[in-house]
Amino acid sequence: MVIIFIFGGTGDLAQRKLLPALFNLYLDGHLPEQFYIAGLSRNKMTPAAYRDLIKKGIDEHARRNEALKEHWEDFSKHVDYLQVDATKEQGYKAMVKKVAALEGEWKAPATIMYYLSVAPQLAPTIAELLCKNGLANDAQRHRLVFEKPFGHDLQSAKELNVLLRKYFAEEQIFRIDHFLGKETVQNILALRFANALFEPIWNHRYVDHIQISATETVGVLDRGAYYEGAGALRDMVQNHMLQLLCMVAMEAPVSFDANEVRNKKHDVLKAIRRYRREEVHSHAVRGQYASGWVEGKKMQTYREEKSVDPHSGVETYAAVKLFVDNWRWNGVPFYIRTGKSLAEKTTHIAIQFKNAPSYAFPPEATDTWRPNRLLINISPQLDIRLRFQAKQPGPHMALQPVDMVFNYFNNTSETQPEAYETLLQDVIEGNATLFMRADQVEAAWAIIDPIMEVWGNKPPVDFPNYAAGSWGPEDAEALIARDGNHWATLPLNGG
Ligand SMILES: NC(=O)C1=CN([C@@H]2O[C@H](COP(=O)(O)OP(=O)(O)OC[C@H]3O[C@@H](n4cnc5c(N)ncnc54)[C@H](OP(=O)(O)O)[C@@H]3O)[C@@H](O)[C@H]2O)C=CC1
Ligand SMILES: O=C1O[C@H](COP(=O)(O)O)[C@@H](O)[C@H](O)[C@H]1O
Numbered sequence: 001m002v003i004i005f006i007f008g009g010t011g012d013l014a015q016r017k018l019l020p021a022l023f024n025l026y027l028d029g030h031l032p033e034q035f036y037i038a039g040l041s042r043n044k045m046t047p048a049a050y051r052d053l054i055k056k057g058i059d060e061h062a063r064r065n066e067a068l069k070e071h072w073e074d075f076s077k078h079v080d081y082l083q084v085d086a087t088k089e090q091g092y093k094a095m096v097k098k099v100a101a102l103e104g105e106w107k108a109p110a111t112i113m114y115y116l117s118v119a120p121q122l123a124p125t126i127a128e129l130l131c132k133n134g135l136a137n138d139a140q141r142h143r144l145v146f147e148k149p150f151g152h153d154l155q156s157a158k159e160l161n162v163l164l165r166k167y168f169a170e171e172q173i174f175r176i177d178h179f180l181g182k183e184t185v186q187n188i189l190a191l192r193f194a195n196a197l198f199e200p201i202w203n204h205r206y207v208d209h210i211q212i213s214a215t216e217t218v219g220v221l222d223r224g225a226y227y228e229g230a231g232a233l234r235d236m237v238q239n240h241m242l243q244l245l246c247m248v249a250m251e252a253p254v255s256f257d258a259n260e261v262r263n264k265k266h267d268v269l270k271a272i273r274r275y276r277r278e279e280v281h282s283h284a285v286r287g288q289y290a291s292g293w294v295e296g297k298k299m300q301t302y303r304e305e306k307s308v309d310p311h312s313g314v315e316t317y318a319a320v321k322l323f324v325d326n327w328r329w330n331g332v333p334f335y336i337r338t339g340k341s342l343a344e345k346t347t348h349i350a351i352q353f354k355n356a357p358s359y360a361f362p363p364e365a366t367d368t369w370r371p372n373r374l375l376i377n378i379s380p381q382l383d384i385r386l387r388f389q390a391k392q393p394g395p396h397m398a399l400q401p402v403d404m405v406f407n408y409f410n411n412t413s414e415t416q417p418e419a420y421e422t423l424l425q426d427v428i429e430g431n432a433t434l435f436m437r438a439d440q441v442e443a444a445w446a447i448i449d450p451i452m453e454v455w456g457n458k459p460p461v462d463f464p465n466y467a468a469g470s471w472g473p474e475d476a477e478a479l480i481a482r483d484g485n486h487w488a489t490l491p492l493n494g495g
Helices: 012-027 047-061 065-076 089-106 120-132 154-167 183-193 224-228 232-249 258-271 277-283 419-429 438-457 474-481
Strands: 002-007 035-041 079-083 111-116 142-146 173-175 207-215 284-287 289-294 297-299 317-323 333-339 346-353 373-379 383-391 399-407 466-468
Touching (some): 012 035, 012 047, 012 419, 035 089, 047 065, 079 089, 089 120, 111 120, 111 419, 120 142, 183 232, 183 373, 258 438, 284 438, 284 474, 317 474
Parallel strands (some): 111 142
Antiparallel strands (some): 289 297, 317 333, 373 383
């Protein structure tokens, strides 16, 4: 039995992601027989009007909306709307009544999820009012789901953690990082820890460097107001990209217990080198997009986007070179980059191995630069490619790089569950493995804070510094080229 209250149930996230994910969980039989979903917001609206609103979102965004006609009617009977101003006590009284009525009908206590799909400033008030109204006191059943951003720096994240923990125990708080719900991201654990093959070479002795890229073709779209207070470092690096780094760099957990996995990731975050102010410039690059062409479409400059300051100094691109100062990764650079309005949408991790030590082949046999690479494509491509040298067919000993490919789509006929499906199901089941613990969030901010501080103190003079449709600012190429490396820019073609 589960009750799901979505604060901000009429908002963008609820319509595009949460309700479509819940609908797909329902189609897959992953919701319990007795479930109740209520969208909450200040708007006056009938439950029927709310169902119409979310049906539109499901039609447009659900992974398998073709089943809609057949199943919508039953699913929608479980969906309700409550007019609740999250800052006023009155609405919480209505929630208490609703819970009592449902539990009376079901004749048992239910698991209750409070999904905070509202502006983060409302979170402390909601937590307090839930607690005050007896809606937060059962650590086994009452769960609070927190969306990003979790704070805007280390200090604010610490304060938020202290505040939330006045009302909810840590095991009741599920801090979402939607990247961790992606199938291809979870598969990193399977790849690394269910195979003996990679472990012996997964370290500084064999790995030359690691690249983690999350490049997007879209600009900030209509999220300019949010983005002006965030920028690429806060929006992507502090959370998603550092979490990807943890998945690649962590030691083997002894079990998949939530805290065991999170302890291992926390160890990685603690080992990442914190830069001194004077080191930031040589390890981090920022950029902001100018106008240009992306996929045949003219893009405007960031400063012309809706709700963006025409003189904005906010970065829409960030590249950072990090080191994990521990035994395994000693001296191995981790290059991270992310940006908007770039040439291609791709999220991938490239593990670049060192060259074979003695090269018996004549130099003319190959001109391939560092052939051994494991490319983990996270999205939109869902595959893993192991690149190695092979002999070109023919009379001479000439080499060519070839890829051995595992492709999710070739191996399953089913579409992959959306990240939010996995994560919502985990919250219902009380499994926090894929959620960020308080100490992880704080450790991640501690890495990012010095960079933000230096960037905040010295506004960029050269913005905008990359054209929409390019691969980002020239300095980002220089960052990696200084070490004799280059970004893996053509993952789709295996380049
Ligand atoms: N949209 C996205 O893709 C993503 C969003 N997020 C995070 O999710 C959260 C929600 O984002 P998003 O859906 O885009 O925001 P929207 O602005 O689209 O929606 C906000 C929702 O909150 C409701 N709301 C505002 N004030 C109150 C209040 N006092 N009481 C009750 N409800 C209220 C609004 O309804 P009303 O005004 O009628 O009350 C609306 O339903 C934010 O924290 C955002 O950072 C995170 C990742 C991605
Ligand atoms: O959290 C965010 O992620 C998206 C990118 O996510 P993806 O799953 O589409 O790769 C990004 O566009 C957005 O700015 C950021 O807030």
